[in-house]
Amino acid sequence: MTEPENGKSTPEQPWPVRVVSQKLGAWIGRLGWVWVDGQLAQINRRPGTQVVFLTLRDPSADLSLTVTAHRDVLDLGAPNLSEGARVVLHAKPEFFPARGTLSLRADEIRQVGLGELLARIERLKKLLAAEGLFDPRRKRRPPFLPHRIGLITGRASAAERDVLTNARRRWPAVQFRVINVAVQGSGAVPQMIDALAVLDKDPDTDVIILARGGGSVEDLLPFSDEALCRAVFACGTPVISAIGHEPDTPLVDFVADLRASTPTDAARRAVPDLAEERQRIAQARTRLARAAAGLLDREQHRLDAIRSRPSLARPELMIEGRAADVDALRQRAARCLAHRLAAGADELSHTMARLRALSPAATLQRGYAIVQRPDGAVVRAPDQVTKGDPLRVRLAGGELAATVAES
């Protein structure tokens, strides 16, 4: 049995188990006493022994450590400790060479009260808000009609049933990909984070609902977990949170893209109501048809109005108007001519009267006579004729020839 001199192991000089074990123990012992924050996953009080075995988990990750404590330590610091409780303990890592196992030996255990937990959540809330995780501008709108809804919820839970039933009632063809997880207690957070990652990677899942029914404040603690909040924030797919009842507001509600008050509300927000949408489309269609028909009717009226204007409807008017003009002119011409004829006749009768007034007939009637030479000249004095000249004597009753007997 030779101890290695220079602290180096070689194939020729491998370390015996006890040496490795002893060195491990020394390394582990170097950490010394530390204060640890964790969640109790298991308590094992073995009858007849003074040592209690605890399994301490990280609430946000799938990690655990075994803790041993003297029964007195437990009774003193956290007498009513139960599984799921949040604890702070003062412990030192110990290596057990006999089985090669590692555990923490605690000499003080304090249960973290609800008040302290809520105060921690308040501090975390301020921190996350300051980092912008609650920023409304960072929130994405879930799709109007998702291809597939990812649902993270407890197995056979009322929340699962509420979401599925209500979503299917609104939109019967809705598709779900459900991942059942623990929604409370240790393991809840890592399972939910894993489920988020799986659904976020699924290209067909375009909205994720994180749902849980009502529960005590302690039951809802995982939904205020920092790691979960950060995972929801980092998720590329819009997340709808539906945790507990209306007044419950775990931190994940602030981070989620949409906060539903209940699982039923989440279903309502995730899918549209088919009947309602159909009705809207039908209404829109009716209005569309009515508008189109109305437009046609209006245009028909306009066209009818134009066509009924006399200039279009009674083209004969333009001919009739002109025919009337021609008629009028014709009548004017006729009237004008008749007038001229009457005037002519009038003038003629006047002239005739004057002619009659100038005629010698009336004088001849009284017995006078007109004596004319053969050349037609009227004889007015005796010296105008000589003896033997022939004369014509015009009487009222006719003419007679005469000869000058003596001058």
Next chain:
Amino acid sequence: MSELSYEEARAELAAVVEKLEAGGTTLEESLALWERGEKLADTCQRWLDGARTRLDTARTERAADPG
């Protein structure tokens, strides 16, 4: 003439009627205007009839296949 849109035909029709009503055109011109107006009115009516047929067809199809 059929390449005129409904609006073009209607606008021209209104112009023709206005010109006819204003008068001051020769008989020959008036007749030509009237003939043009009738053609334009027919074009308008064809457009309206076509639109109504399309509307009725769409409605009938909708009624036959309410999918």
